[in-house]
Amino acid sequence: MSRFIDELKRTHRCGDLREADIGKEVVLFGWVARRRDHGGCIFIDLRDRTGVTQIVFDRSYLEAIKKHGLKVEEKDLVDAHAAAERARSEWVIGVRGVVVSREGNVNDKIDTGAIEVWVAEATIFNRAETPPFEIADEIETREEIRLQHRYLDLRRAPLQRALRMRHEINRATRNYLSDKGCLELETPFLVKYTPGGARNFLVxxxxxxxxxxALAESPQLYKQLFMVAGFDRYFQIVKCFRDEDLRIDRQPEFTQIDVELSFVNQDDVFGLMEGLVFAVFKAALGKDLTELYPTGRFPRMPYAESMRRFGNDKPDLRFGIEHTDLTDLIVEHNGGGVPFWVELAEKFKSGKLRRDLPAEIVKGLVIPASANLSRQQTEDLERGLRDVKGFRGLARAKLAEDGSWTQSPLTKSITPELRQKLNEALGAKPGDVLCFQFGKEAVVHTVMAKLRIDVAKKMGLIPEYGHGDQWRFLWVTNPPLFEFDEETGRWAAAHHAFTRPIDEHVALLESDPARVECYRYDLVLNGFEIGGGSIRLHDPEVQARVFKTLGIDENDARDKFGFLLDALRSGAPPHGGIALGMDRLAMLLSGAPTLRDVIPFPKTNQGTDQMTGAPVLVDAAQLAELHVKTAAAGADTRQGATGTGSAGA
Structure with missing residues (x-):
């Protein structure tokens, strides 16, 4: 082994060699991906992170190898062949040899398929136990097994491609933002807990x-302090931590591209980030987005319009199938004989509900006849909505040729007049299935937004996951600054308390908080929010009015945010920023089904690390040193004990 690495340095990676390299002496290091013994002639597919090269061990190749100018003795070939006979899957080996053509036996499935390497010398660096699953692109091994042996899973080409893509995104980000005058600055992970936003991890x-x-859920407050300090253009590729319920696009620790700028408005932030996204797509995918967006700008949509048409603030624009708000029409017809709509109409008529601030609404969506869904498939769609909290069922009807409804209990009670108006409002055609949802606004929007996506997947308009080589960006702008918390009966910040209200709405802060919109924005790609930010409040007087609306008095404000308030009174410039979700962006660009496939060492949906067993119970002495007691009575606190028991204060 000492000759390899010490004397024989690697000349190429396993995925690098091409026909232009024929005749070259090369040294390759890697893992045995596949071994085939043809009786005297042994073929090995040697793999590293760049790909595979077929290498050939044959003791009869002595003179042929010498003809290519390599110094080789017969003993070298004999020893190399013996090493190949012993080698097994995932053993780590090194070889010296010559690149030759595979004429007549080209493998078009791999980039190196036109060549192979005839081995003159070989060494075994390390032996490997038989892996618990095959190291291949497509495998059926359960995810928990793959995560338990993540260091093996990461050898698979799809994951290696995803991590290389993350590298390209990082590199493009640093180059682009540095060229735009941004400084890469760091912020602390161990911070003071401040209320609002996501739940923090406590240390x-x-x-x-x-x-x-608290572990920082974002660098928000610190990057604003950078603006106060005069570092007027900042960025950071930073790890953030949130103790949230997990899903396919959410992890407890994640990476974001964080940006903050001074002396800017919303348009300035958009322009910088659009340029960054163009640069990232070019570097990571070789994709020129000017083909889709020749002006270099992405379309924009107000938050209220997005909610009305799509039921959420991150609409997937790769397809149509929009929602229609039917509340006014149903109120106008006094519910049209449908009992639950009659009750809703009466609430509006009596003034219990205001149309400008609807607590309850009715929305409709049309599944076109071209979907050709069976009744069973339609019922399956409804069953898929049961996980939505507050969902009580989906009212449906199929439109007949004469405009009547079939396959629906609504047919028995609805008036002909309202039925006709609903058909017209929805633009329904014979054979279409009309879907209705009514009730609390938030539930209706959530149900109908999910139904829209599920229908699109059933119709093949979008893939189950991945981009399908379609890229539809959108800025969603001007959401409400406040949201009403029914549990506390108070207004809460919809994003955070330092978001600047739209200038025309500042006068409404005390009189009508529900109508106050703000300079906050989200960047959406194919139905996923990949970035969000806002223009910040730098005016202390307006900040005090926002705090008053939130029920935060001066003493409370100082206790929670005193250091930031002091900074903002020290000559804070107008400023704003944004953060892009690096993991989510990598997931979308790579076409991976979950964030776990683009994060090197992810957590499960239960927040556990299958490979290390974290989180674990810890020794009682260690807890005592931290002045912490566990709430779990009789818990096993031995160091290294497995489990997910509580270790809260």
Whole structure:
């Protein structure tokens, strides 16, 4: 082995060699991906992160190899062949040899398929136990097994491609933002807990008994302090932490591309980020987005319009199938004889509900006849909505040739007049299936937004996951600054308390908070929010009015945000920023089904690390040193004990 690495340095990676390299002496290092013994002649597919090269061990190739100018002795070939006979899957080996043509036996499925390497010398660096699953592109191994052996899973080409793509995204980001005058600056992970936003992870302090740090859910407050300090263009590729329920596009620790700028408005932020996205797509995919967006700008849509047409603030624009708000029409017809609509109409007529601030609404969606869905498939769609909290069922009807409805209990009670108006409002045609949802606005929007996506997948308009080589970007702008918390009976910040209200709405802060919109924005790609940010509040007087609406008095504000308020009173420039979700962007660009496929060492949906067993119970002495007691009575606190028991304060 000492000759390899010490004397024989790697000349190429396994995916690099091409026909232009024929006749060259090469040294390759890698893993045995596949081995085939043809009786005297052994073929091995040697793999590293760049790809595979077929290498050939044959003791009869001595003179042929010498003809290519390589110094080789017969003993070298004999020893190399013996090593190949011993080698098994995932053994780590090194070889020296010559590149030759595979004429007549080209493998078009791999980039190196036109060549192979005849081996003159070989060494075994390390043996490997038989892996628990095949290291191949497509495998059926359960995800928990793959995550348990993540270091093996990461050898598979799809995951290696995804991580290389992350590298290209990082490199393009640093180059682009640096060229635009942004400085890459760091912010702390251990921070003060401040209310609002996502739930924080807490870290006990050993030195300050009974006190806790929070793991930063974002660099938000610190990047604003950079603006106060005069670093007027900042960026950071930063790890963030949120103790949230997990799903396919969410992890407890994640990476974001964080940006903050001084002396800018919303358009300035958009322009910088659009340029960044163009640069990232070019670097990671070789895709020129000017083919889709020749002006270099992405379309924009107000938040209210997005909610009305699509039921959420991250619409997938790769297909149509929009929602129609039918509330006014149903109120106008007093519910049209449908009992639950009659009750809703009466609430509006009596003034219990205001149309400009609807607590309850009715929406409709049309499944076109071209979907050709059976009744069973339509019922399957409804069953798929049951996970939505508050869902009570989907009212449906199929439109007949004469305009009547079939396959629906609504047929028995609805008036002909309302039925005709609904057909017209929905633009329905014979054979279409009309779907209705009514009730609390948030539930209706969530149900209908999910139904829209599920219908599109059933119709093949979008793939089950991945982009299908379609890229539809959208800025969603001007959402409400406040949202009403029914549990507390108070207004809460919809994003955070330092978002600047739209200038024309500042006068409404005290009189009508529900109508106050703000300079906040989300960048959406194919139905996923890949970035979000806002123009910040830098005016102390307006900030005080926002706090008042939120029920935060001066003492409370100082206790929670005193250091930031002091900074904003120290000559804060107008500023704003945004953060792009690096993991989510990599997931979309790579076509991966979940974030876990683009994060090197991810957590499961239960927040556990299958490979290391984290989180684990810890020794009682260690907890005592941190001044922490566990709430779980009788819990096993031995160091290294497995499980997910509580370790809260």
């Amino acid at each position: 006990p302090s050993r030195i300050s008994a009974g006190k806790f740090y």
